[in-house]
Amino acid sequence: MKVTNKTTSTLALFATIAGGLGVLSGCRGDRSDKPPRQFFPDMDDQPKWKPQAETPFFANKRTMRETPANVVAFGRVGITGDQPWGKPWALQRTALLRDGEAVFYGTTGANADGTVKYVDRIPASIEITPDFIKLGQTKFNIYCSVCHGFDGAGKGMVGQAWSYALPNFYDPKYKDATQYTGKDGYIFNVIRNGVTTNGEQKMPPYGHALNEQQAWAVVAYFRALQEARSVPLSDVPESERPALEEKIRAAVAANASAPANTQGGGK
Ligand code: HEC
Structure with a gap:
């Protein structure tokens, strides 16, 4: 092959790229105390507050904030409605749960003897197709x-x-x-x-x-x-019956020639 200027410069370019890649990939698994090089930091580092940590941002330095007065987390335990401010929330939650109890638990309250009352049929809000x-x-x-x-x-x-x-x-x-x-x-x-x-x-x-x-x-x-x-x-x-009858005949015949099941099992 005749070495032209063009081929030498192409080869040189390849060598540079290969060398560069080698450096970039580094030696995986090598230990170092220095922070890792981040060529594409993207979202590696984000400002965040960890639980129990301090922050200079708030006067009391807590990262974990207390719920502001009169704010009620919806799923919070302990809101019974005894507290005047909690009543509307408690009622709303009870209503929602009543609505969902059948779907989520298959029950509707309790029987007179205190045992749970199971719904008779699949709740109507579930569409059966x-x-x-x-x-x-x-x-x-x-x-x-x-x-x-x-x-x-x-x-x-x-x-x-x-x-x-x-x-x-x-x-x-x-x-x-x-x-x-x-x-x-x-x-x-x-x-x-x-x-x-x-x-x-x-x-x-x-x-x-x-x-x-x-x-x-x-x-x-x-x-x-x-x-x-x-x-x-x-x-x-009617159109499906002959095929079904044929299946039944085949199943009965197969059953008659099969050895009896002696391994216990249900009725
Ligand atoms: C690992 C075996 C096993 C699997 C899997 C299993 N069951 Fe059962 N199932 C049992 C046993 C054992 C009993 C009997 C329990 C008892 O002693 O009353 C039972 C009982 C039942 C009963 C009757 C309950 C009663 O009070 O009489 C129903 C209904 C039932 N299973 C439905 C299911 C359904 C639906 C599934 C699939 C989601 C399932 N089982 C998966 C072992 C199994």
Whole structure:
């Protein structure tokens, strides 16, 4: 290759850039007592006040300021309405909580004997659509099916190995709204808080994984599962029936040839 002036100057330029990059990247991991070089400080350093620190800005030097007189933080504990100035806030908060109690806790106050009163049905402010039920199905399959089975009969892989038979969601007590176990608010509570009997945790809570909306979606799917077992074939659109009947025939045949389940499990 004929070395022209142009190629030498290009090579020199490359060498300079490479050298420059080497310096810039420095030696990562090397220890130094000097403050780090900041080539692009952007938002590395911001003025801020740390809790419990001093500031010359205020006369009393506190960075943590006290609430000005008559200001009430909304979620503050201790505002009972006994204080005349606190009354409107307390009333407003009670009203808001009353509105949200059903949605956020699945309850509406207490029964005469002091036990919580579960809502019978999913609160009306929650719109139940096919997508909402599908969301419930997805969450149910992820979080519940391992124990309760995809169909809710209590024979998931973990459920079969449980030390006692897991409940069967088709048991009438989970449908009958005159019993607490049949109320949507109770199922919602089981999902969010698990089941604890005599201080012993029987079913783990899923409140960390399922927020209120998602938990109600699981309740909706729970009801859809139950409903699916009691719907007569005549309720299925005629065009869908042959395919469904074929599926049922295949399932019955597969069941007949499968070995019996001897691993315990629910009813
Ligand atoms: C790790 C296993 C496990 C998982 C996962 C699980 N459960 Fe349970 N579930 C149990 C056990 C065990 C019981 C029985 C508790 C008892 O002894 O009363 C139970 C009971 C229930 C009951 C009946 C409560 C009663 O008072 O009769 C419902 C309803 C229920 N589970 C719903 C769900 C739903 C919905 C999910 C998913 C969000 C879920 N469970 C996930 C183990 C599980």
